Amino acid sequence: MSSTEQETIFIVAAGTAMFLLLGVFIISFMFFYQRKRIAHITEQAQLKSAFSQEILTTQIEVQEQTLNYISQELHDNIGQVLSFVKLNLGTAGTITDLQKKQQKIDSSRDLIAQVITDLRNLSKSLSFQQISQYGLVKAIEAEIDRVNTSGLLKIEMKVSGEPETLGEQRELVLFRIFQESLNNALKYAHARHLTISLIYAEESFNLTIADDGIGFSTEIAGKRNGSGLKNIESRAALIGATATLETSPGAGCTIKVNLKQYKQLQINGTN
Amino acid sequence: MKSYLYLLLYFVALVTCVARYRSFKQLRYKLFVPLLVAIVLYEYSYMRKWLFINNSTLWSANIEITMEYVFYCFFIVSSFRSPKERQGFSIAAWAIFIFTIIDILFIQGIARLCNIAIVLQYALLIVMVCRFFYGQLKMFDGEASLLRHPDFWVNTGLLFFSLSEFLFFSAFSLAYTPSRYFSILFDVITAVANITLYSCLIIAFLCHPRSRKLSLS
Numbered sequence: 001m002s003s004t005e006q007e008t009i010f011i012v013a014a015g016t017a018m019f020l021l022l023g024v025f026i027i028s029f030m031f032f033y034q035r036k037r038i039a040h041i042t043e044q045a046q047l048k049s050a051f052s053q054e055i056l057t058t059q060i061e062v063q064e065q066t067l068n069y070i071s072q073e074l075h076d077n078i079g080q081v082l083s084f085v086k087l088n089l090g091t092a093g094t095i096t097d098l099q100k101k102q103q104k105i106d107s108s109r110d111l112i113a114q115v116i117t118d119l120r121n122l123s124k125s126l127s128f129q130q131i132s133q134y135g136l137v138k139a140i141e142a143e144i145d146r147v148n149t150s151g152l153l154k155i156e157m158k159v160s161g162e163p164e165t166l167g168e169q170r171e172l173v174l175f176r177i178f179q180e181s182l183n184n185a186l187k188y189a190h191a192r193h194l195t196i197s198l199i200y201a202e203e204s205f206n207l208t209i210a211d212d213g214i215g216f217s218t219e220i221a222g223k224r225n226g227s228g229l230k231n232i233e234s235r236a237a238l239i240g241a242t243a244t245l246e247t248s249p250g251a252g253c254t255i256k257v258n259l260k261q262y263k264q265l266q267i268n269g270t271n
Numbered sequence: 272m273k274s275y276l277y278l279l280l281y282f283v284a285l286v287t288c289v290a291r292y293r294s295f296k297q298l299r300y301k302l303f304v305p306l307l308v309a310i311v312l313y314e315y316s317y318m319r320k321w322l323f324i325n326n327s328t329l330w331s332a333n334i335e336i337t338m339e340y341v342f343y344c345f346f347i348v349s350s351f352r353s354p355k356e357r358q359g360f361s362i363a364a365w366a367i368f369i370f371t372i373i374d375i376l377f378i379q380g381i382a383r384l385c386n387i388a389i390v391l392q393y394a395l396l397i398v399m400v401c402r403f404f405y406g407q408l409k410m411f412d413g414e415a416s417l418l419r420h421p422d423f424w425v426n427t428g429l430l431f432f433s434l435s436e437f438l439f440f441s442a443f444s445l446a447y448t449p450s451r452y453f454s455i456l457f458d459v460i461t462a463v464a465n466i467t468l469y470s471c472l473i474i475a476f477l478c479h480p481r482s483r484k485l486s487l488s
Contacts, residue, residue: 019434037411
């Protein structure tokens with residue numbers, strides 16, 4: 001056998017072996033890829049399930065909090081005023097002086113009018129319609145007017161950029177975050193001033209709520225009053241935003257909510 | 272001895288195919304029965320030396336290899352979902368089939384093996400199998416394992432069969448010289464190719480679930 005033939009046979013044998021190795025590689029890659037893909041799909045399903053669970057928990061927490069707020073409002077405000085009206089009217093029956101009697105009745109009428117206004121305000125602040133009808137900026141403005149009129153707090157609002165809709169559900173969540181922050185400022189921070197800033201940029205939306213209250217240590221807040229703050233974070237996460245808190249004792253509290261690339265998000269959804 | 276082993280392998284594949292025939296839902300699997308019958312008959316006739324004309328069986332090898340090529344082309348093309356792909360590969364398969372006839376009749380002659388056409392046939396089969404695998408990669412949904420997928424086994428067997436015979440047929444001109452090493456190479460490569468292909472075919476047939484008769488009683 002000539003050396004050329006020998007070489008050819010060697011090339012054929014070696015080449016075939018190489019080809020077979022290539023086949024083994026292709027098949028191994030198929031198995032490897034399938035295993036990776038299955039792992040990826042499983043992981044995605046687990047993450048989705050965990051996220052759904054978190055959303056459910058947050059929704060329940062939000063609902064609980066809203067019901068608490070209504071209950072508190074009915075007990076502390078409306079209930080008290082109506083009790084006073086009842087007392088007023090009860091004593092009016094025993095008064096013989098007609099002028100004094102009329103004064104009692106007038107004062108009771110004023111109190112009832114106040115209760116009606118409070119109930120209307122409560123209904124407005126809880127209603128979803130306000131957001132869907134007027135949008136986030138107008139809804140916040142109405143809430144600010146209500147608080148400023150009460151004299152409990154002085155609120156200022158700044159809007160930068162061109163306000164545009166972020167989607168009803170997102171705006172509602174942002175409005176609830178604002179209400180939660182306002183509630184915290186009134187109840188715990190003993191603040192006198194509150195500044196709200198809404199920035200509509202090309203790529204993102206920012207909501208900043210800053211008060212001049214007593215502030216707190218974030219470590220203590222985590223233990224004592226963590227649920228309200230955690231709620232803000234969870235609510236922000238629901239719409240794909242991030243919430244950050246900056247505070248220290250005596251330095252007030254600033255809550256920043258950042259919603260990135262909101263224009264690319266489905267406008268009416270939460271995802 | 273070697274021929275007996277091959278015949279046994281083909282026969283086992285045929286028996287498995289017939290046993291699972293009822294569970295085959297696609298025509299391409301049902302057509303394995305006539306193909307395997309033809310292969311068993313061919314191998315038996317070869318053993319009995321019924322196919323020798325002028326001391327050569329290459330004419331029958333041309334027919335047998337081309338028949339297998341046509342069948343496997345049909346098998347793979349019918350598994351593609353895209354009509355464009357089906358059309359493209361069908362045109363290529365027909366072109367090579369026509370070239371095979373030209374090779375047999377006008378280039379190599381009937382008495383010699385149409386190895387140029389065979390190399391092209393295997394090249395096309397390798398490309399088609401790789402395309403099938405690529406399609407599978409995109410379709411993984413995390414449910415069925417590849418090991419339970421009959422098409423995967425047929426294509427795997429075909430890939431190894433084509434890869435192992437490709438270079439051998441490229442250098443087939445050496446077969447016409449008195450080379451002892453070439454016949455050893457032929458034996459080894461044919462053994463590897465056939466054992467791989469038919470083992471994979473048997474597994475593919477077994478991957479089809481056994482059909483059950485429903486009874487109303």
